[in-house]
Amino acid sequence: MASERYNARSVEQKWQQRWDEDNIFQTSTLPDSDKETYYVLEMFPYPSGRIHMGHVRNYAMGDVIARYKRAKGFEVLHPMGWDAFGMPAENAAMQNKTHPKGWTYHNIASMRTQLKSMGLSLDWSREFATCDPDYYAQQQKLFLDFLAADLVYRKNAKVNWDPVDMTVLANEQVIDGRGWRSGAEVEQRELTQWFFKISDFSEDLLDSLDGLDQWPAKVKLMQANWIGKSTGARVRFALTENSKTSASEIEVFTTRPDTMYGAGFMALAAEHPLSLELAQTDSELSAFMDECRKIGTSVAAIETAEKMGFNTGLTVAHPFIEGRVLPVYVANFVLMGYGTGAIFGCAAHDQRDLDFARKYDLDVIPVIADASSPDQAIEVGDTAYLGDGVMVNSGFLDGLAKDDAIEAAINKLQEQSLDNSPQGVGEINYKLRDWGVSRQRYWGCPIPVVHCDDCGVVPEKEENLPIALPEDVTFDTPGNPLDRHPTWRDVPCPSCGKPAKRETDTMDTFVDSSWYFARFTDPKSSTPTNVSAANRWLPVDQYIGGIEHAILHLLYSRFFARAMSITGHMDIQEPFKGLFTQGMVVHETYKSKEGDWLQPSEIDIIDDGSNRSARHSATGDPVVIGGIEKMSKSKRNTVDPDDIISSFGADTARWFVLSDSPPDRDVIWTEAGVEGAHRFVQRIWRLVNSVASRDNQSGNDDADLKLRKAAHKTLARVDEMIPGLRYNSAVAQIYTLVSELEQSAKSQSVSTKVLTDAMGMTIQMIAPMMPHLAEECWTVIGRAGMVSATAWPELDPEMLVESAITLPVQINGKKRGEISVPVDLDKQGVEEAVLSEHFVQSALSGKEPRKVVVVPGRIVNVVI
RNA sequence: GCCCCCUUGGCGAAAUUGGUAUACGCAGCAGACUUAAAAUCUGUAGGUCGAAAGACCGUGCCGGUUCAAGUCCGGCAGGGGGCACCA
Numbered sequence: 001m002a003s004e005r006y007n008a009r010s011v012e013q014k015w016q017q018r019w020d021e022d023n024i025f026q027t028s029t030l031p032d033s034d035k036e037t038y039y040v041l042e043m044f045p046y047p048s049g050r051i052h053m054g055h056v057r058n059y060a061m062g063d064v065i066a067r068y069k070r071a072k073g074f075e076v077l078h079p080m081g082w083d084a085f086g087m088p089a090e091n092a093a094m095q096n097k098t099h100p101k102g103w104t105y106h107n108i109a110s111m112r113t114q115l116k117s118m119g120l121s122l123d124w125s126r127e128f129a130t131c132d133p134d135y136y137a138q139q140q141k142l143f144l145d146f147l148a149a150d151l152v153y154r155k156n157a158k159v160n161w162d163p164v165d166m167t168v169l170a171n172e173q174v175i176d177g178r179g180w181r182s183g184a185e186v187e188q189r190e191l192t193q194w195f196f197k198i199s200d201f202s203e204d205l206l207d208s209l210d211g212l213d214q215w216p217a218k219v220k221l222m223q224a225n226w227i228g229k230s231t232g233a234r235v236r237f238a239l240t241e242n243s244k245t246s247a248s249e250i251e252v253f254t255t256r257p258d259t260m261y262g263a264g265f266m267a268l269a270a271e272h273p274l275s276l277e278l279a280q281t282d283s284e285l286s287a288f289m290d291e292c293r294k295i296g297t298s299v300a301a302i303e304t305a306e307k308m309g310f311n312t313g314l315t316v317a318h319p320f321i322e323g324r325v326l327p328v329y330v331a332n333f334v335l336m337g338y339g340t341g342a343i344f345g346c347a348a349h350d351q352r353d354l355d356f357a358r359k360y361d362l363d364v365i366p367v368i369a370d371a372s373s374p375d376q377a378i379e380v381g382d383t384a385y386l387g388d389g390v391m392v393n394s395g396f397l398d399g400l401a402k403d404d405a406i407e408a409a410i411n412k413l414q415e416q417s418l419d420n421s422p423q424g425v426g427e428i429n430y431k432l433r434d435w436g437v438s439r440q441r442y443w444g445c446p447i448p449v450v451h452c453d454d455c456g457v458v459p460e461k462e463e464n465l466p467i468a469l470p471e472d473v474t475f476d477t478p479g480n481p482l483d484r485h486p487t488w489r490d491v492p493c494p495s496c497g498k499p500a501k502r503e504t505d506t507m508d509t510f511v512d513s514s515w516y517f518a519r520f521t522d523p524k525s526s527t528p529t530n531v532s533a534a535n536r537w538l539p540v541d542q543y544i545g546g547i548e549h550a551i552l553h554l555l556y557s558r559f560f561a562r563a564m565s566i567t568g569h570m571d572i573q574e575p576f577k578g579l580f581t582q583g584m585v586v587h588e589t590y591k592s593k594e595g596d597w598l599q600p601s602e603i604d605i606i607d608d609g610s611n612r613s614a615r616h617s618a619t620g621d622p623v624v625i626g627g628i629e630k631m632s633k634s635k636r637n638t639v640d641p642d643d644i645i646s647s648f649g650a651d652t653a654r655w656f657v658l659s660d661s662p663p664d665r666d667v668i669w670t671e672a673g674v675e676g677a678h679r680f681v682q683r684i685w686r687l688v689n690s691v692a693s694r695d696n697q698s699g700n701d702d703a704d705l706k707l708r709k710a711a712h713k714t715l716a717r718v719d720e721m722i723p724g725l726r727y728n729s730a731v732a733q734i735y736t737l738v739s740e741l742e743q744s745a746k747s748q749s750v751s752t753k754v755l756t757d758a759m760g761m762t763i764q765m766i767a768p769m770m771p772h773l774a775e776e777c778w779t780v781i782g783r784a785g786m787v788s789a790t791a792w793p794e795l796d797p798e799m800l801v802e803s804a805i806t807l808p809v810q811i812n813g814k815k816r817g818e819i820s821v822p823v824d825l826d827k828q829g830v831e832e833a834v835l836s837e838h839f840v841q842s843a844l845s846g847k848e849p850r851k852v853v854v855v856p857g858r859i860v861n862v863v864i
Numbered sequence: 865g866c867c868c869c870c871u872u873g874g875c876g877a878a879a880u881u882g883g884u885a886u887a888c889g890c891a892g893c894a895g896a897c898u899u900a901a902a903a904u905c906u907g908u909a910g911g912u913c914g915a916a917a918g919a920c921c922g923u924g925c926c927g928g929u930u931c932a933a934g935u936c937c938g939g940c941a942g943g944g945g946g947c948a949c950c951a
């Protein structure tokens with residue numbers, strides 16, 4: 001029996017079926033109150049067609065914690081669903097003449113089969129797709145509740161417009177200013193769109209980050225930067241030359257009112273109302289603004305574009321300096337969406353302003369001096385001075401440090417008056433903008449409102465929900481199919497009954513994923529949530545997904561939790577208590593000599609130890625080994641999980657993605673690594689069989705105790721590592737224990753009872769990661785029931801107690817030896833023992849040590 | 865442009881969060897078993913010098929704090945990610 005190789009394929013199918021039949025992963029919606037609950041969630045997948053290794057890694061990681069917590073006695077909720085709306089379905093529809101619905105559900109079916117082959121401990125009875133009318137009906141209900149609670153509103157916003165395809169383009173569909181499909185130059189258009197008032201929550205979303213102590217610090221930092229709180233002042237500048245406009249002043253927001261005396265110019269965004277007004281009579285300005293619009297809507301594009309400006313000829317008065325006027329420019333780097341859409345430029349102390357001033361030959365006025373020579377401003381060449389100092393050349397601000405100067409400047413602005421109101425006030429600004437959710441696409445959740453000529457925007461009646469997507473649509477004509485579907489679009493006004501038109505925009509797919517975690521707590525509920533179930537299960541104890549969602553998805557979900565609390569759908573403010581952001585699965589890339597990307601399966605690697613090269617399997621041609629990159633179809637460096645699972649088994653795939661790299665870092669997929677993981681599977685199998693076939697024999701007490709101690713020591717470490725998702729470290733501990741078990745199994749000194757018990761514990765520790773193998777081994781060593789339904793082994797603290805400890809001894813900070821001392825020896829005793837050591841004596845050569853540092857249980861350092 | 869992260873042997877990495885740097889695995893090398901191969905097992909392994917004992921150097925680079933730095937601080941370099949309509 002022991003010589004037989006482990007047949008992953010049949011064993012895995014067998015246990016998957018057993019788990020299914022026994023329903024052991026199904027969770028009750030409202031568990032008994034004495035049961036401790038634990039909610040594990042991995043970010044649900046978009047049904048693109050096939051699962052990829054990133055999914056395997058994500059779901060394997062979540063499954064370990066789910067299985068572990070279940071064994072620890074928790075009632076575990078571990079659901080799965082589909083983030084099923086989105087552009088790829090429409091793209092497929094246009095390319096392949098399929099319907100988005102058919103395409104999506106077909107993909108879901110095949111991906112479900114693939115996920116099931118991984119042996120995940122999921123409660124499949126809770127599965128849903130966001131494109132199920134049952135789900136989006138509830139989302140429409142939420143939208144109406146948000147509307148009633150004044151959390152939703154309409155305003156104009158810019159979109160990328162493709163004039164040939166007659167459609168709105170996502171930023172990623174704009175390539176070098178042109179539509180990805182048509183190649184036409186993209187225009188900016190203003191559309192009236194729906195917005196969620198996330199900015200009302202800026203302060204709360206920022207402050208509450210502090211309480212998220214189980215989130216990675218970097219994600220919290222990214223969110224804080226995204227919310228972008230800055231304190232400063234709103235300042236009104238009076239126009240001194242305004243012959244071209246009816247305006248009398250320009251308002252700016254600045255975080256540096258202390259540098260006001262260094263102001264050299266003023267700059268307006270191209271979309272600033274004053275810019276727009278001036279452009280009506282100034283064709284040159286109008287042309288300049290057209291150029292600005294071509295840069296695109298993304299911040300990255302605007303900020304990396306070359307700084308350009310247009311002098312409007314207007315001037316404004318400096319608030320503090322009698323007689324000083326500043327020229328007013330329209331500039332392509334000023335963002336309308338932040339502050340007031342206008343800035344004052346202080347070239348000496350802001351790099352962007354300095355670049356602009358040098359280009360247009362504007363004043364550069366340094367107003368900060370080094371504290372050691374407070375009368376001499378720091379010279380500025382091509383690099384702005386951003387450091388600290390004291391104010392100089394700044395009138396009443398002279399000699400003040402930055403924070404004091406900011407306060408003094410704001411106070412003065414407050415006292416000064418312009419048109420009978422203060423010239424400036426202190427103000428807090430946030431970069432966080434309201435969340436635009438309107439999408440001019442078919443495959444999304446319809447926004448449940450009707451536009452009536454008489455009544456305006458009218459919410460749909462709740463009893464009419466869901467406003468279901470019509471299925472008889474085609475994608476052969478450009479534009480949104482909902483716009484040209486009269487029987488769906490034209491409806492009576494829910495208020496007055498006159499002919500009216502449905503809103504044809506659908507919701508951003510981020511809306512779908514902003515509350516699915518709450519829906520999972522009772523997915524059949526006739527209201528968006530079953531409030532008791534949501535409150536019982538939420539927040540999600542451990543959420544796992546890619547770092548790419550660190551900002552938007554997580555921030556939107558945090559907003560939704562608040563909005564759903566306000567509208568009475570749950571009482572939870574923070575949706576995710578613990579967050580883990582996993583790394584990507586990456587792979588080497590290969591190119592043929594013709595420069596075509598090649599798949600890993602098309603090539604052979606030749607490795608003689610010193611040189612590594614690759615060859616095309618079919619032709620024998622040399623292959624260029626490229627960089628290690630994220631697995632992607634375009635680079636053809638993907639590995640299909642199905643292939644791995646059918647040749648090695650799900651356990652091997654799971655073990656590999658869990659063992660090789662720390663989960664938050666990228667893992668490099670290698671053939672050798674997978675084979676190594678598979679060898680370990682076979683090694684466990686041989687070991688278990690040799691233990692099972694051993695005669696019942698007694699052993700010697702020392703050897704028995706040593707093995708028991710090893711097992712419990714490993715258990716203690718694994719217990720510490722699994723909750724922190726430090727799986728690679730847990731794996732290393734298990735390897736060490738397995739080696740020890742192999743030695744014990746060979747020798748006659750360990751009793752069969754102790755050996756079998758230690759083997760059992762090892763199987764239990766492996767079970768969360770390789771559940772099928774563990775079940776099979778559990779049976780082989782004669783344990784009853786399923787390991788998946790067995791309680792986690794109890795740790796025996798006595799097994800961790802040691803009587804002596806080995807301490808490293810340093811001399812002047814360098815390790816020079818070791819000393820073994822009783823564990824409970826005090827500092828004085830350790831010091832004496834160390835000083836009497838031979839090598840310490842000879843190092844001292846008769847002198848007294850200057851200092852002896854004893855860190856109990858850790859290290860001793862003798863300083864000479 | 866702005867923001868964030870990462871950098872430890874040939875490779876993936878570990879280091880109890882300031883306390884023995886390189887655990888564990890992969891690849892390698894040597895050996896055992898085998899007619900042979902595969903599979904498996906045993907040993908070996910940061911660099912330099914040395915027969916050895918051992919000494920010195922060593923966590924991207926430069927500097928600092930400390931009895932002690934991979935870990936903390938300042939500066940620099942290289943690589944990667946995000947930037948609001950991809951999911």
